[in-house]
Structure formats: structure tokens, C-alpha cells
Amino acid sequence: MSSTSPAVIRSSGVVSPPNTQDASQNITTTDRLVLDYLRSRGHKPAEKAFLESLGSVPSDDNAGQSENLLSSENLIKNLAIHVQKPSRPGENLLKEGSNVLKELTAMGNPPTVQNLIANIGPVGAEEILSLDPTDKKEGFRELESWVDGSLDMYRPEFRPILFPIFCHFYLDLVQHGFREAASSFYYTFSPSLLPMHHITLRHLSTLLLPSHVQNDEVAQHFRNEKYVVKMTRSGFSLLVGWLIEGVGGEAPGHGDGFTGERSKRGRAAVMRVVNNHLRFDVTSTTTMVSNSAWEESTGLLSSFVPQTSGSVSSPSPQAFNALKGELKLGPAPIPEELRTETERVLREQAMVERDPGAQYDLHYSRPAAVQGLVAPTESDLLPHPTSFKAIDIQREVEKVRDARKRIRLDPSVLNSTDLNMVQNSAAVRARGLPSICAYTLHDVGEGAPICAFSPDVTLMAAGFSESYIRLWSLKGENLQALPGNDLPDSIRGEAGTTSRKLVGHSGAVYALSFDPLSGSAAPPRYLLSGSADSTVRLWSLDTFTNVVAYRGHQNPVWDVQWSPIGIYFATASRDKTARLWSTDRASCLRIYAGHLSDVDCIRFHPNSLYLATGSSDWTARLWDVQGGSCVRVFIGHQGPVSTLAISPDGRYLASAGVDLSISLWDLGSGRRIKKMTGHTSAIYSLSFSAESSVLVSGGADWTVRCWDVKAAGCSEAPRENAEPEVPSKSLACSSDLMATFSTKQTPITNVHFTPRNLCLVAGNYVPVDYR
Amino acid sequence: MSKPKGKSAQASQTGIYNPESVKDVAESLGISNLSDTVASSLAADVEYRMHQVIEEASRFMRHGRRTTMTTSDIDQALRVLNIEPLYGHNSFNPPAFRRALPFPQLPTVGPVYFVEDEEIDFDRVLREEKITVPKGVNWTAHWLAVEGVQPLIPENPPAIPRDTDQQEVTKSPPISNTGFPPTPPSDRSTNKKQQQQQQQQQQLVKQVLSRELQLYYTRLTTSLLPPSDFAKRTAALASLRHDAGLQALLPYLIRWVGESVVNALKDSSDSDNDGKVLEVMLHVVSAILENSALFIEPYVSLQFFTIQYLLNHLVLQLHQILPPILSTLLHSFLPPSYATLLRTMASQTLSRLLTQHSTTYPSLSPRIMKTLLLALISPDKSKNTREGAIRGLIGIGKEAVRKGLVEGGGIRVVGSDCTPGESSSLVNAVMVSGLSFYAFWNSDPERICMLGRTPCVATPF
Structure with a gap:
């Protein structure tokens, strides 16, 4: 202990500036896991490059020695466990440990290795003793009391540190096999964090064995990625001061506690997590970090923000969104012939109906360019037929009329x-x-997950858990099928009814979408449905039969939507992808991959150039439909995103989450x-x-x-991030x-x-x- | 793993799934020598897998737009996790867990639950009558909001008087983090409560009545109450007396009458205003009685205990037609200038009510009589109440007067109450009753004096 603790302290001084972060983790768990991963996948060149980068770090840093000591401490800690319980079957930890040694020798950095091996002897026994789980508990208690005892001004920004440190301590304890200690740690300290982080915490509390930690996605995200915490400069220096000296914040009654050996070990444990798993995004201003900013810039950001070719030093969603440049969010252009034809029809109708209001219709037919948005050109649009049909004219005419009568x-x-x-x-x-x-369905058996209205509001469709879809005519007209080769209506017993049952799926129907081609001018001719049986089906509303089943997703399809120009549609599935399809092909055209969890909902931008998705990884993304790349990422929700809407003027995205809030995003800048x-x-x-x-x-x-x-949202008082209060049912309503x-x-x-x-x-x- | 001692006790606390259950399962598979460590590890793993399934199922629940997890969610979760689903459970028939009898030999096990697996006798099922297939899914449409206002129709839930509160909340500064709950001044809160009560009453009216009737009701009540002029009041009373189609309003009107009477009587300040209100209310009641288009019999019925209650406290809560009349009649502190007038009117109304409705309710007049008698005879009543009781008896009829004053000993009580030489309205009442009695008995007033054996009656009036 005597040799390691000063090293640790020195290293923290090195780590504190955020940019030298990478340098400090020489052979940490993270790297080892990355190496293992690369090796298992057979990425030889990548592995070599990675090792080289690791090897080069200590040489260019004058504090290399101390870092080695730190990392050796980690290593020894890990080794010690394996020494401690080598008899346990099914855990190849020992092998892993020897892997590390092998890696170290492979690195070709002999002084480091020797240093390390030399260290193992004397320190090992002490470290084994120090592995008892109390240091985590002690450390977290110290940290929490320090945070709670700090000035009101700093408390909101210190609170977010508690959560990642809690998670890492818990995972450490579980991974080292201290199950009882882990659960008692959880029950002691989780209540204060639960209001803000209950989804993640509940999940973590289910992990009880080392193998769970190794296999669980959330745990691995925590282990492999840096948790970003936003802090002001002064707050950060206070934190560093506390970690090094045990002072710097007001902790009444705890000052003498730091002299003890226990609290020192506890602080060292906190520091280990801070060094290895946290990244501080230090703001230059001294103003407080607002609550919404905290939500947007805290967490395991690096996994959410896609890697860009140009190496970005810190993965922040703002930087990523800025890097992706301007979007073309303006309304889609209408072909000139279609427009002139529409105007002609409007003029004729005005003559016939002698409607004075129709004079103004022509004014509506030319969509005014929305200020500040770049309108796409004809060539930007998805491929579509150049000629237009009668229904297109009808749709455009009706659109103009709707705009007037709105x-x-x-x-x-x-x-x-x-x-x-x-x-x-x-x-x-x-x-x-x-x-x-309000349209209320009665006598629904197991539930109707989805209800949809056709664009002209003549039809309503509902998808049921019992795998069928039911259509109703809202105008009370009989739904007559065109004569086809299907069973005649008289046999099916549905001849003179205003309702139709569409049977074909073999799982609950989660999504329905009417084709937008006829707009509000005429009833739609097609219906798309997505289901738990992982197929998407196209239904003809002329014959009320299934026309195509699109197979491609391996998992339940959560959402389906037609593109605004028809022809294409997009699906969102549990298999973490969103896909673009064309109705005339049985296989998909594009796969949008990047979400870390289920894609729960999908919406097209009104000009059909972009696609918005919401996911259970708590983010929403905007994709370039043609290019297939992610162009915006929206981070800030504190739970899965359950539904989305894009404003008809193309500017805003509204997303609603399981965290009971609705966020409004500016698509252009990607800001909330x-x-x-x-x-x-x-x-x-x-x-x-x-x-x-x-x-x-x-x-x-x-x-x-x-x-x-x-309207401006409510200027809610800066809520303290993990205020130990019960999540009250009467959540504050925002003023808008x-x-x-x-x-x-x-x-x-x-x-x-x-x-x-x-x-x-x-x-x-x-x-x-x-x- | 370093502390095998005492682990089982702790483990039972830490995990939901108990290592003992793992051992039980192992025994059932023929593995008898399962070590504690293995069992607790397995238990932890089982728990983790269960959570995995539940987390997955909760996604299906979320996408199914439900807030209750069903067995089909679990099935689908198992399917996507590549596990064979559990067959035989559907969401229409949720499994009923039953608690097993405790095992005395294994006290550590704790409560054991099991799913009851019913045996179905096909013969019996076939013999039973067929269950009709339920009607399919259908829909109804209604206006949830019209131009931003929620219409008060049966399809919408009744409006909560929270709106005003919310507005006040939004106006008041947001609650700060200091932890001081905002304490409103007490008088304001009571005020608000009253307002809320009023609002609730109003809303009760609004819910069921058509707009026209609501309007009629507000016009009627405002034009009847004192600040309005005489012409308006007469018009309103005439409308009440003759208009058809007020049946729907009747409960509200009667309730309104009852509450107005209570309010007027409750504050003992003898103001003229209260007297006026009471007079109007009696007029309203008689107008309602006169209206041939109204069916008021259900409201006439009077329960015994209410009367009891009335007489003890002379404050009433029930909105029926008799309580207002009786309380006007028997209340001890009527405004002095109106007292006689009001009591006379009340007794007249009572007599009208009885003539109209005693045929349908044969027990009505005896019950009222009993009430009045109690008021007359019981020792702790004031003179005014006694006077009211006598006037009420006059209203009921001569036989009642006879019973009350002579047989019941009412005249004796009155006599003992009155000081000699006093000329009070009570004496007047007795004299009036005497007159009616006289007409009935065909005898002279002296007889009554004799009966009462009190000098006071002899004073000339």
C-alpha cells in the first residue's frame, strides 16, 4: 500500500485535465476488453494498431512511471482475484489475467513489465487484503456526504458523479463475486439515486454473478465506455482537491475521517473509477449547468454518437450534429406540369362554383419557402415516376382547398x-x-395496440393483439370489395357491412399506415401493417386482401410508415435496425443501423429526404434516407423513446419517452x-x-x-439531479x-x-x- | 465466496429466488448433494434470467399499449429469446396462484404457492349450455373537446373543479426547493372550499340538465331571491305554478329550497332578509304543490329519523319538501316581524300538502302529527316552537288540534309556559286553534279555559 498510494495520487493530478485522459489508462480493464474483443473477432491489424497506441503512450508522457504503477495496481487487483479463487470453474479469469501478461510482453516495453512483475511480489498480499468490499462502501459514503455537504451552488453539478461511480462500484463488487456486499451496497445507496435513474438501476440490480456482468449489454457499455460528466472548472477543481487531499468541499464532521486508513482506501476506490471510467467535460464558464443540459451531455455518450471519419476528440452530440452540416428541411418541390395542371383545375372549379374564396386558392398552390430552411431540389428526392396521374392532381387540388378551409x-x-x-x-x-x-373502441379483447385514420378520414383501422386488423368506414358506407379471385363476399358473410376484418398476421399487429398517395381527395388504396411475427404486409383496400408480405426483419416490427410520396416505406424493428423498402420489391433497399437497442418508432420528414427514429437506447436519430447515414442524434431522454412526430413545416421533431416527457428538437441544429x-x-x-x-x-x-x-417551456427551478425524493405523481406541468x-x-x-x-x-x- | 458461513441466511435476503428452491428442483431431478455455493449461484442466475424475460416482456407490453403485463407478453418474450414458450396460459384465463399448506417439517421454506391445474370433465362441459359468442369490437365517437372546451356529455368524465386550482397554482410562483410547503391563509382556503362546493352544485345541475333548463334554473332562482323586485318574483312564481316540463328541474328546485331555508335559519341573526327568503321559499313550495304538471310524491315522503333530527337540532340537511315547511314552522328564532306570517303560511302549505297527498301516503299525517306533538309537549322547547306546533296542528285539521291540545296535554304545557297577563303570539295561536276547535266541538271558549285551567286564556283578545 505504501508504494501504491502516492502513485495513485500523482496520477490523478495527471488525469484531471480531460484531454490527457487517454494517456492514463495504460492497461486498464477497458483496453484489455477491447483487445480481447479484437482478438476474438480476428481483427489482427486493428489489434496491432491498438497495442502500438498503448505502447506509445507512456513514452511520451513524463508521468508514465506513475501511470504504470496505477495500472499495475489494477492488474494486480485483477490477478489477485484469480489467485484468490482459482478453483472456481467456468470463469476464465485466470486465463484472462495471463493474457494480460502476455500482452504486456508483446508490447515490447520491458522496463514497464519488469517494474510490474517486481511490484507483484511485495504488494500482492496487501492488495488481496485491500480487496475486501468495504472500501467501495466507505468510498461511496464519503463521496455522497461530501457531495451533500458541498455548497448549494455546486451540489447540482456534483450529483451526477454519484450515479456512474455507484454503477461501477456495484459492477466491481458483482464481478469480484461479492454478491452479498453488492446487494447490501445497492440497498444502502440506491434510494437516493432511484428517482432519476430507476430504469438503469433496476436493470443493474438484476446482475448478480460475474458472468452476468460479462454478458449484459448495459454493464458492458459501462465498462467499455467513458461516462461523460459535465462540470464547471471550479467544480472540477474542487472535486480533484477532494480526491487528492480529502478537502476542498465542505463536509462537516468528516474532516478527521480522512486521516483514517479506511477512508483513504475508499477515496482511492473512487479515484480508480474516476480515472478509468469517467470523462469530464469541463466548461469554461463558471455558470451552473442547467438540468436539460445535464441530460443532454451526461452519460455513455461515445456509444450513442456515431464515429465519424474525422477523428473527433470528444464525442458530443452537439459536435457531431454540427459536423454533419446543414440539412435540406424545406418542402419538397412540386413538378411544374403538375402545378400548372392543378392551377388550371382550381380555376375551372372556381368558375363553376362561383366561389369567391377560390380566388385565393391559387395563392396557396405555390408553397411559400419557409424562411431559414433550404428547400431540396427535384434531384434530391427519392426516385419517383416523372409523370403524374389524375389522382395526383386531385390530391394537390384538395391540399390547396384544405389549406384555405383550415x-x-x-x-x-x-x-x-x-x-x-x-x-x-x-x-x-x-x-x-x-x-x-374521440373514437372509442369497445369490447377489445386482449388489446388494440394501434389505431390509424386514413388521410381523408373515411377509414379507421385497428390492429389487435389477436393478430388481425379491422377496418371501419367512418362514413357508414358499406365496404365493397372489387370482384376478384378471392372468396365472394356473400360467402365470407361480410357483404353488406361497414367493417372488414383483415386476417393474415400470426402475431400482434403493432403498426398500421394508410398510403398517402390520394391524400385527402379520395380513400386510400393500400394499407401497411407491421406485426410481432416480424413481417410487414401490404393490404389492398380494393379487394381487402393481403397482397405482399415483406420479410427481412428477424424480430417483431414495431413501426411502419409510408413515405410522403408513396412507393417507399420504412420499418422499425426490435432487431435494432430501421429499414427502407419499396412496395414493388420483396427485399429492403436500405438498412439504418446504429441504434443500440430496439428501434421503437419511425417517421418520415415531410419532404421524404430524412427519416427519424426513436429507440429504447434513449436516443432519437435522424437518417439520410438515400445515403443511409445518421445525420443527427438527439440525446436527452431519460427512458426509451416511445413515439415521434415531425412538424409539417419540417423544422421540429417532437419525441415522447417513457420518462413521461415530450422533447421538442430543432432538426436543423439538433438542439433541444x-x-x-x-x-x-x-x-x-x-x-x-x-x-x-x-x-x-x-x-x-x-x-x-x-x-x-x-411558447417557451417552463422555467422550472433547477431540479437537483438526484434529489432523494419520491417521484411524485403530480409532476410539475410545464407552462406550455x-x-x-x-x-x-x-x-x-x-x-x-x-x-x-x-x-x-x-x-x-x-x-x-x-x- | 470467502464467507460460506451464514451465507444462506443472507442470500435469502438478497435475492428474490431462494437457493432452497434450487435444491428442491435438484432433488426432483435426482441430484441430492448440491452444495450451498452452487445452489445460491444458480438461484442468482435464475433470478437474472427471470429479470431478462420480464424486461423483454415489458417491451411487448409497452408496444401493446397496455399497462398490465399479460401472459402473452411473457410468451412473446420467450419466443424472441429463443426459448420455447409456456403453453396453456392465456390472458383471458389468468392463472390463479394458491397457497399451499405450510410444511411443518421444513419451517425455513416459507410460503409456497402453486398454480392450480383444474381437471375438466368433458361430459359436464358438453352438457352445459353453450356460451354465446360475444359481440365483436365496435366503436363510438364523441366530442372530447369542441373548440378547446370539453362538452359535458355522458361520454366525457365529469369535470373536476381542479381547473381553478391549477390556474392558481400556475399563477403562484413555482414551489421552490427550500422545502417550505406553501401555506395559504386559512380564510382563503375556507372561501375556496365554499366556492368549490357551490361549483360542484352548479356542475351537478349542469351535467344532467339541458342548456335551456339550466338557464331557466339560474334565472328563476335569481329572480326569486330578495334583491329582485316584486313583479319579477310574481312572474317567477306564476311560471312555477303553471309551466309544464319542469319535472327535470324538480330535484334541484327542492334541494335549493331546502338549502335556502337552512341557510336562512342557520345564522340566528334575525334579519328581515331571512324572513323574506323564508316567505319566498314557502311561496315556491306552494307553487310547486299547485303545479299540476309536476309529480312530487317521491319528495313528500318523510322519514322518521329526519324529523327526529329536525326537532332536536332544527337544522336540516335533507332536500325534501317537508323539512323546509316543518322547520319554518317549528324554528324557534324566526325574524319577529315575519314570524306569525311565516308560521301561518307554513301551516297552510302543510295542510294543502296533506290534503293532496295523504291519500297516497296514509301514514303521512300521523307521522307529522307525532312530530308536532313532540315539539309541543317536550319540556325544553321554546314558546315559538310551541306556537309553530299549534299552527301546524291547525293546518292538519281539527281532530289533530283536539288530540294535541286536549288529549295530549298541550294546552297544559302552554299554560304553564305563559305568564299571566301576557299576550303573545303563542296565546294567539292557541286562541286561533281554540276557534277552530270551537267550531268543531260546538262549544264556547270557556271550555277550553276550563280544560287548560289557566287564567291566561281568559284574557280577551
Whole structure:
């Protein structure tokens, strides 16, 4: 111990500037795991390069000696375990340890190795003694009391350190086989962290054996990647001061504790984690790190941010998004012939109907370029037929008419006038809030995961857990099939009904999408469905039969969406990929890989150039549809992203997560605009109004909520990140929540704005006794 | 692993899955010499695998848009984890876990649960009548919001009076982290509570009634209450007396009458306003009684204990038609200038009510009589109450007067209450009753004096 502890202390001084971080981890666990991985996959050149890089580090750093000592300490620690329990079968840790030695010799750095081997003798016994699990507990207790005792000003930024250190201590304990110590550590210290991190912590608490840690994804992310913590310069220097001297923050009543051997060991344990697994993103300003900024820049970022060819020193989502350059978010161009034809039809109709309002229609037919957005050119679009059909003209004409007849929703009036004036408020609310029509499904057996409305609102489709899809005509018309080679309607007993059952899937139907080609002018002709049986099926709504089954995903398909120009569609699946398909091919055109967990939801950008995905790895991404690369990454949610919506003007992405919040992102910059809170249960669906001014959300708390997109979010007081308080049900509603409409026990599975700004919501009624 | 001693005790705390269960399973497979370490490791691993399955199943639950995990979620999770699913469980028939009898020989085991596996007798099932296939899925549509306002229709849940609170909350500065709960001043909170109560009443009205009736109700109640002028009030009463189609409003009107009477009587300050209110209320009641289009019988019925309650406290809560009348009649502190008028009116209304409805409720008049008698005779009642009781008896009829005053000994009580030479309204009441009694008995007033044997009655009026 006497020889190691000063080394550790010196090394921390070296580590503290964030840029020399890589230098400090000479032969740490991380590197060894990377090496093992490379070796097992047979990446010979990569392995060699990696070893070289490792070897070169100590020589160019004058503090190399101390680092070696530090790393040797790690090594010995690991070796010691294997020495301690060599008899345990099924753990090739011993082999691993010898691997390290081999690697060290292979590195061709003889003084280091000799140094190391020389160290093993005298220190080993002491280290074995020091491996008793109490140092972790002691260290964490010291750290927590130091953080809690620090000045109010610094506490919010110190709190985030607790979580990664907790996780690493827990994983260390489990990996070293101290199961009881690990669980008692968990039960002692987790309550204060649970409110913020309960998803991860619950998962970690299930890991009980070393083999679990080695196989578990989350644990491996923690082990292999640096956890980024944002801090101000002064806060960081205080932390370093505490780690080295045991002073620097106010810890009343704990000052003398640092003289003891136990607390010193505890601090050394904290320091080991800080050195090996944390990366400090030190801001130059002295202002506090706000809560939202904390969410966006803390965590295992390096895995979320894709590696770019140009080596970026620190993987931050902001840097990545900036590097990817400008996006073409403007509206898609309309072919000139189609436009002139549309204008001609509009003019004719105006003549016939003698509608004075129709004069203005022509004004709408030319989409005004949205300010500040680059519009794509014809060549940027996905390949599509150059000629146009009658239905295209109808669609465009109807689009213009919808734009004229639309109910204008302007939520800003709600803020400007005083809501208390009761006489006024009704009229004002009418200008700011939409009318909502709720469609409630009754007698749903095992559940209807999805409900969808056709763009012209003549059809409603629901997908059921019982593997079938049911279609209803909302206009009360009979759904007549065209005569085909299928069974005649009279035999199927569905001749004169307003409802159709589509049978074909062999698993719960999770996603439905009507084809957008006819827009609001005519009923759609095709329906896509994605299911737990990992197929996507195309249904013809002329014959009400299944036309194609697209197979390719290996796992349940969570979401399907048509591209805005038809022809193409995109799917999101449990196999961590999103795929692009064309209806006329049975295999996929593009695979968008990069998410670390299930891709839960997928949405096309209105100009069909980009694709947004939300995933269970807590991030959302924007992909270039044609190029297949990720162009934006949105980090900030504290739980899986359950649903997405892109505003019709192409500027914003709204994402809702299991963390009960809705985030609004600016697609151009990739920054979060605001976070909207108020839902008390999972959010299932989001939809923007046609002018992108109102966002409507529906969820499992039986409510539909309307949010003001343009308003500033609430200026909530800086919540302390791991305040030991019970997550209260009455979460603070942010001020941009305009209205809450609750239903009678109907979880809202779909919200949908028609082109004329009528809001339709659908859900299945859950009887009281159903449990 | 360094501490094999005491591990089992600790392990049972740490994990949910118990190493003993692993040993039980091992024994069932013929492995008897399973060591503690192996068992606890296996238990930990089993627990981990279970969590893995549950985590996976929770994803299926989430995508199924449910908040309750079902057996099909577990099935699908097993499928994607490449494990054969458990057959025989479906979400319509959730397995019922039953608790086994405790094992006395193994006290450490703890409670054991098992899934009951029912045996089905095919013969019996076939003999039973067929179950009809449930109706398929259907849908209904309703307006959740119209231009930002939630219509109060049965499909929507009743509005919660939380809106106002929320507004106040949003206006008040956000709760700071200092940990001081905001304590509102007490008077404000009571005020708010009252407001809320009023609001709730209003909302109760609004829920069921059509818009027109709501409007009618508010107009009617405002024009009846004192600040309005005489013409309006007469018009309102006339409308109540003659308009058809007020049946839906009836419960609300009667409740309103009841509450107004209670409010007027509750604060003992004898203001003219209260008297006016009471007078109007009696008018309203008689108007309702006169209206031939209204069916009020359900509201006439009077429960015994309410009367009891009324007389003891003279404060009423029930919104039925008799309590207002009786409390007006029997209340001890009526505004002095109105007292006689009100009591007379109340007794008239009571008599009308009885003539109309005693045929349908034969027990009605005896019960009312009993109430009045109690008020008349019981020793701790005030004079005013006694007067009211006598007037009520007059309203019921001559027979009642006879029973009350003569047989029941009411006149004696009155006589002992009154000081000689006093000319009070109570005496007046007795005289009036005497007159009616006289008409009935065809006898002279002296007889009554004789009966009462009190000098006071002899004073001329």
C-alpha cells in the first residue's frame, strides 16, 4: 500500500485535465476488453494498431512511471482475484489475467513489465487484503456526504458523479463475486439515486454473478465506455482537491475521517473509477449547468454518437450534429406540369362554383419557402415516376382547398389575454385550441395496440393483439370489395357491412399506415401493417386482401410508415435496425443501423429526404434516407423513446419517452428547444397541427393534452439531479401545456390531425374490472 | 465466496429466488448433494434470467399499449429469446396462484404457492349450455373537446373543479426547493372550499340538465331571491305554478329550497332578509304543490329519523319538501316581524300538502302529527316552537288540534309556559286553534279555559 498510494495520487493530478485522459489508462480493464474483443473477432491489424497506441503512450508522457504503477495496481487487483479463487470453474479469469501478461510482453516495453512483475511480489498480499468490499462502501459514503455537504451552488453539478461511480462500484463488487456486499451496497445507496435513474438501476440490480456482468449489454457499455460528466472548472477543481487531499468541499464532521486508513482506501476506490471510467467535460464558464443540459451531455455518450471519419476528440452530440452540416428541411418541390395542371383545375372549379374564396386558392398552390430552411431540389428526392396521374392532381387540388378551409389555430392568443375573463375565454380558446373527436373502441379483447385514420378520414383501422386488423368506414358506407379471385363476399358473410376484418398476421399487429398517395381527395388504396411475427404486409383496400408480405426483419416490427410520396416505406424493428423498402420489391433497399437497442418508432420528414427514429437506447436519430447515414442524434431522454412526430413545416421533431416527457428538437441544429412535462403515464402518440403551432399528445393516463409549440417551456427551478425524493405523481406541468382533456378510462393510442386541423383521437376503453 | 458461513441466511435476503428452491428442483431431478455455493449461484442466475424475460416482456407490453403485463407478453418474450414458450396460459384465463399448506417439517421454506391445474370433465362441459359468442369490437365517437372546451356529455368524465386550482397554482410562483410547503391563509382556503362546493352544485345541475333548463334554473332562482323586485318574483312564481316540463328541474328546485331555508335559519341573526327568503321559499313550495304538471310524491315522503333530527337540532340537511315547511314552522328564532306570517303560511302549505297527498301516503299525517306533538309537549322547547306546533296542528285539521291540545296535554304545557297577563303570539295561536276547535266541538271558549285551567286564556283578545 505504501508504494501504491502516492502513485495513485500523482496520477490523478495527471488525469484531471480531460484531454490527457487517454494517456492514463495504460492497461486498464477497458483496453484489455477491447483487445480481447479484437482478438476474438480476428481483427489482427486493428489489434496491432491498438497495442502500438498503448505502447506509445507512456513514452511520451513524463508521468508514465506513475501511470504504470496505477495500472499495475489494477492488474494486480485483477490477478489477485484469480489467485484468490482459482478453483472456481467456468470463469476464465485466470486465463484472462495471463493474457494480460502476455500482452504486456508483446508490447515490447520491458522496463514497464519488469517494474510490474517486481511490484507483484511485495504488494500482492496487501492488495488481496485491500480487496475486501468495504472500501467501495466507505468510498461511496464519503463521496455522497461530501457531495451533500458541498455548497448549494455546486451540489447540482456534483450529483451526477454519484450515479456512474455507484454503477461501477456495484459492477466491481458483482464481478469480484461479492454478491452479498453488492446487494447490501445497492440497498444502502440506491434510494437516493432511484428517482432519476430507476430504469438503469433496476436493470443493474438484476446482475448478480460475474458472468452476468460479462454478458449484459448495459454493464458492458459501462465498462467499455467513458461516462461523460459535465462540470464547471471550479467544480472540477474542487472535486480533484477532494480526491487528492480529502478537502476542498465542505463536509462537516468528516474532516478527521480522512486521516483514517479506511477512508483513504475508499477515496482511492473512487479515484480508480474516476480515472478509468469517467470523462469530464469541463466548461469554461463558471455558470451552473442547467438540468436539460445535464441530460443532454451526461452519460455513455461515445456509444450513442456515431464515429465519424474525422477523428473527433470528444464525442458530443452537439459536435457531431454540427459536423454533419446543414440539412435540406424545406418542402419538397412540386413538378411544374403538375402545378400548372392543378392551377388550371382550381380555376375551372372556381368558375363553376362561383366561389369567391377560390380566388385565393391559387395563392396557396405555390408553397411559400419557409424562411431559414433550404428547400431540396427535384434531384434530391427519392426516385419517383416523372409523370403524374389524375389522382395526383386531385390530391394537390384538395391540399390547396384544405389549406384555405383550415381552422387556424393560434395558441399565442391564449397567452396574450387574461384567461380569467370568462366571457372572453371561450372565444379565445376556440382560436387557440382544436376540436377533438374521440373514437372509442369497445369490447377489445386482449388489446388494440394501434389505431390509424386514413388521410381523408373515411377509414379507421385497428390492429389487435389477436393478430388481425379491422377496418371501419367512418362514413357508414358499406365496404365493397372489387370482384376478384378471392372468396365472394356473400360467402365470407361480410357483404353488406361497414367493417372488414383483415386476417393474415400470426402475431400482434403493432403498426398500421394508410398510403398517402390520394391524400385527402379520395380513400386510400393500400394499407401497411407491421406485426410481432416480424413481417410487414401490404393490404389492398380494393379487394381487402393481403397482397405482399415483406420479410427481412428477424424480430417483431414495431413501426411502419409510408413515405410522403408513396412507393417507399420504412420499418422499425426490435432487431435494432430501421429499414427502407419499396412496395414493388420483396427485399429492403436500405438498412439504418446504429441504434443500440430496439428501434421503437419511425417517421418520415415531410419532404421524404430524412427519416427519424426513436429507440429504447434513449436516443432519437435522424437518417439520410438515400445515403443511409445518421445525420443527427438527439440525446436527452431519460427512458426509451416511445413515439415521434415531425412538424409539417419540417423544422421540429417532437419525441415522447417513457420518462413521461415530450422533447421538442430543432432538426436543423439538433438542439433541444424545450422539454414538456405533464403526462402522468406513458405517452403513446403525438401529432402536430397543420401549421405546426399546436402539438397534441395522448397516452396511458387517459388524457389528451395540447401543447403550445411556440411558447417557451417552463422555467422550472433547477431540479437537483438526484434529489432523494419520491417521484411524485403530480409532476410539475410545464407552462406550455394549454389544455388537458381526460377520457373515461380510455388510453389514447393514436392522435391524428386532419389537414383541416380537426383532431381525431382513438383508444380502446378499458373496463374497470379488467386487470 | 470467502464467507460460506451464514451465507444462506443472507442470500435469502438478497435475492428474490431462494437457493432452497434450487435444491428442491435438484432433488426432483435426482441430484441430492448440491452444495450451498452452487445452489445460491444458480438461484442468482435464475433470478437474472427471470429479470431478462420480464424486461423483454415489458417491451411487448409497452408496444401493446397496455399497462398490465399479460401472459402473452411473457410468451412473446420467450419466443424472441429463443426459448420455447409456456403453453396453456392465456390472458383471458389468468392463472390463479394458491397457497399451499405450510410444511411443518421444513419451517425455513416459507410460503409456497402453486398454480392450480383444474381437471375438466368433458361430459359436464358438453352438457352445459353453450356460451354465446360475444359481440365483436365496435366503436363510438364523441366530442372530447369542441373548440378547446370539453362538452359535458355522458361520454366525457365529469369535470373536476381542479381547473381553478391549477390556474392558481400556475399563477403562484413555482414551489421552490427550500422545502417550505406553501401555506395559504386559512380564510382563503375556507372561501375556496365554499366556492368549490357551490361549483360542484352548479356542475351537478349542469351535467344532467339541458342548456335551456339550466338557464331557466339560474334565472328563476335569481329572480326569486330578495334583491329582485316584486313583479319579477310574481312572474317567477306564476311560471312555477303553471309551466309544464319542469319535472327535470324538480330535484334541484327542492334541494335549493331546502338549502335556502337552512341557510336562512342557520345564522340566528334575525334579519328581515331571512324572513323574506323564508316567505319566498314557502311561496315556491306552494307553487310547486299547485303545479299540476309536476309529480312530487317521491319528495313528500318523510322519514322518521329526519324529523327526529329536525326537532332536536332544527337544522336540516335533507332536500325534501317537508323539512323546509316543518322547520319554518317549528324554528324557534324566526325574524319577529315575519314570524306569525311565516308560521301561518307554513301551516297552510302543510295542510294543502296533506290534503293532496295523504291519500297516497296514509301514514303521512300521523307521522307529522307525532312530530308536532313532540315539539309541543317536550319540556325544553321554546314558546315559538310551541306556537309553530299549534299552527301546524291547525293546518292538519281539527281532530289533530283536539288530540294535541286536549288529549295530549298541550294546552297544559302552554299554560304553564305563559305568564299571566301576557299576550303573545303563542296565546294567539292557541286562541286561533281554540276557534277552530270551537267550531268543531260546538262549544264556547270557556271550555277550553276550563280544560287548560289557566287564567291566561281568559284574557280577551
